[in-house]
Amino acid sequence: MNLRRGRHREEPELNLAPLIDVVFLLLIFFMVTTTFVREAGLDITLPESSAARSAAPEAVEVSVGADGTYYVGEQALINRRPETLAKALREALEAGGGEQQRVVVRAAAQAPHQAVVRALDGVGRAGVERVSIATLRAAEEAD
Template sequence: MKFTRRLNPNASTDLIPMIDVVFQLVVFFLMSSTFIVAPGITLDLPQSSTTESIQNEGITVFLFEDGRLFIADQEYSMDGLAEYFSSGAVPASTSVIIEGESGVPYQRIISVLDILRKNGMKAASLRAETSSD
């Protein structure tokens, strides 16, 4: 007796779930990768052999040897910097990274740190380049 199959085997592959998985992976890698967003200000940073990597999630203050001071691409004076942080536009929990050229006087860096502390900023870091020692 010969039996006949009622159901024919379905040998086609469904690509929709695979496309969904690939799309989810692309979205995951786009969202989890870090993008370095830094203004186009170049500094000659001091060298250090014990630097640690930090995440740039806050505000970066740039100090130049000639006395100029920038936040992003906006130039400020010391008084203007104090007004910027005292205006309340920057939450006290925001981390501040200070990038100063290697010839910036130490007193100028201390003055910036004083302004930050007077305005309630709790987290401040100094950035340096890693030396090849």
């Protein structure tokens, strides 16, 4: 048995340079292979009409205000859900002669696109097949 007490063993060293190199290479790999999603958006200004109304008097009007509120005829709806619009539209159609009537959806130029789509969804839920889409005249939007 050879026991030497006077000699100290060297502590093992851990070289971190290769580890840091591997981490940087992984970082560069993930940065290069990552795809960035860019969602495209369109700014749409709805047109204004300068002509007189062309809707027949028997048509039921659904108006969409600039803030997204709905009106069936002259009556404002209590919320913006398509179910509420469909119920109010069914009531207006029953009062005016049935589902064979035409429905005109009018939207303000500043009306959100989502509100117009929800209005069309509500018209579809009411079972209406004859739908026209129009815009409000500039003079009507100021009111």
